[in-house]
Amino acid sequence: MAAPHTAKEIIYMDNSSTTRPAPEVVKAVTSAMEEGWGNPSSLHKLGSKSQAIVRAARQAVARAISADESEVYFTSGGTEANNLAIFGTLRTLPDRKRIITSTVEHPSVMAAYEYLKETGYDVRFIRVDSLGRVDPEEVLREVTPDTALVSIMLVQNEIGTLQPCREIGRGLMSMGGKRPRFHIDAVQGFARLSIDVREWGVDLLSVSAHKIHGPKGVGALYVRKGVSLTPLAFGGGQEKGVRSGTENVPGIAGFGAACALWETDREETMRRLTDLRAKLVDGILGAVPDAVLHGPRREGVAPYIVHFSFPGLRGETILHALEERGVYVSTGSACSSHKDKPSPVVLALGRKEEEALGAIRFSMSRYTTEDDVRITIAALLESLQSLKAWRR
Numbered sequence: 001m002a003a004p005h006t007a008k009e010i011i012y013m014d015n016s017s018t019t020r021p022a023p024e025v026v027k028a029v030t031s032a033m034e035e036g037w038g039n040p041s042s043l044h045k046l047g048s049k050s051q052a053i054v055r056a057a058r059q060a061v062a063r064a065i066s067a068d069e070s071e072v073y074f075t076s077g078g079t080e081a082n083n084l085a086i087f088g089t090l091r092t093l094p095d096r097k098r099i100i101t102s103t104v105e106h107p108s109v110m111a112a113y114e115y116l117k118e119t120g121y122d123v124r125f126i127r128v129d130s131l132g133r134v135d136p137e138e139v140l141r142e143v144t145p146d147t148a149l150v151s152i153m154l155v156q157n158e159i160g161t162l163q164p165c166r167e168i169g170r171g172l173m174s175m176g177g178k179r180p181r182f183h184i185d186a187v188q189g190f191a192r193l194s195i196d197v198r199e200w201g202v203d204l205l206s207v208s209a210h211k212i213h214g215p216k217g218v219g220a221l222y223v224r225k226g227v228s229l230t231p232l233a234f235g236g237g238q239e240k241g242v243r244s245g246t247e248n249v250p251g252i253a254g255f256g257a258a259c260a261l262w263e264t265d266r267e268e269t270m271r272r273l274t275d276l277r278a279k280l281v282d283g284i285l286g287a288v289p290d291a292v293l294h295g296p297r298r299e300g301v302a303p304y305i306v307h308f309s310f311p312g313l314r315g316e317t318i319l320h321a322l323e324e325r326g327v328y329v330s331t332g333s334a335c336s337s338h339k340d341k342p343s344p345v346v347l348a349l350g351r352k353e354e355e356a357l358g359a360i361r362f363s364m365s366r367y368t369t370e371d372d373v374r375i376t377i378a379a380l381l382e383s384l385q386s387l388k389a390w391r392r
C-alpha cells in the first residue's frame with residue numbers, strides 16, 4: 001500500500017521521528033478549519049459543531065486504548081502529556097518522595113525525572129538488559145509506601161523494545177491501597193499495538209498524533225477515572241480544568257481521523273510490518289556481517305523500528321550517504337540526532353561508545369512497502385561500500 005500522495009522519489013524510513021499526514025487527516029483538518037472554526041466553549045451553533053468534532057475525536061482516542069471518552073484529555077502532544085502526568089501527579093501527592101522510571105525513557109520523561117532528582121526526589125532509574133528490556137520484578141521491588149509514580153514507556157523510540165507494561169501494571173494493581181500511580185508513555189505504540197488501560201492497571205497514558213499520520217502539536221493524556229491531577233496551566237477550565245486553553249480543534253479533528261485509519265486494519269497492517277521488519281533485519285545482517293542490531297531480533301519488539309550500528313562509521317555519515325540515494329533515516333531519536341553525542345539508549349544496553357555513535361534507525365509506517373525495504377537494503381550496501389575509505 002503506497003502512500004496515496006507520496007512522490008516515490010524518496011523512501012521515507014524515519015517514521016518514528018514523524019509520519020506523513022494521511023489524506024484522510026488532511027481532509028479532516030481542512031474541514032475543521034473551514035467549517036468547524038467555532039470555539040467549542042461557545043454556546044451557539046458554531047460552538048456546538050466544534051464541540052462535536054472534539055467529542056468524536058475523543059471517542060476515537062478512547063476506543064484505541066479501551067478507555068472511556070471522559071478519561072481522555074487533549075494536549076499539545078506527547079511531551080506535554082508526559083509532563084502533565086508527572087508534575088500533575090507529584091503536585092497532587094506532595095508527601096511522597098520516591099519516583100521510578102527506566103534508563104531508556106524518551107527525553108520528555110527522562111529530563112523531567114532528572115530535574116526532579118535535582119530538586120530532592122528519590123529517583124530510581126531501573127536499568128535495562130542488553131536488549132533494552134526492564135525487569136518488571138525489579139520495578140515492583142523498588143516500590144515503597146512513599147512512592148508516588150512509576151513511569152515506563154511502552155515502546156522504546158530508538159530501538160523498538162517493548163516494555164512489560166502489562167506485567168508492571170498488574171503487579172502494581174495487586175499492591176492495592178497506597179500503591180503508586182502507573183504512567184505509560186505510549187507515544188511509539190499507540191493505535192498500532194493493542195492497549196487495554198483497564199486490564200493493564202494504567203492510571204495515566206500519553207499519546208501523540210504525529211506518529212500515526214496525524215498532525216503535529218496534538219496529543220492526549222489518558223487519566224483513569226478517580227485519579228486527580230493538579231494542572232500545569234491554569235485558565236479557562238477547558239478539558240475539565242486539567243488542561244486550560246482553547247482546544248486545537250483542527251489538530252484534534254486530524255488526530256481522530258488518524259485513529260480511525262488503524263481501527264479498520266490494525267492487525268493486518270502489523271502482520272505486514274512484522275514481515276517487512278524481518279526482511280529488513282535479515283537482509284542487513286546477511287549482507288553486512290559486522291552490523292550490530294540493537295534490541296530484539298524478532299519477539300518483544302515493535303514491528304516497525306529497526307536500529308543498527310555499523311562499527312567504524314559515524315551514524316551521520318551513513319545517514320547522508322543514504323539521503324543521497326533517496327532513503328531518509330535517522331541516527332537515533334529526532335530529539336537527540338542533532339547532538340554529536342553517543343545515544344544514551346544504546347549506551348544503556350551496555351554497548352561501547354563507538355557502537356553508540358555509528359547508530360542508524362530505520363522506522364516504517366503503514367505506507368512502507370516491500371519495494372521500500374528492498375531499495376533501502378540496496379542503498380545501504382552501496383553507501384557502506386562507498387564509505388569504506390572513511391572507516392575509522
Ligand SMILES: Cc1ncc(COP(=O)(O)O)c(C=O)c1O
Nearest residue numbers: 077078079106157185187188208
Ligand atoms: C516515546 C516518545 N515519547 C514522547 C514523545 C514526544 O511526543 P511529541 O513529539 O508529540 O511531543 C516522542 C516523540 O518522539 C516519543 O518517541
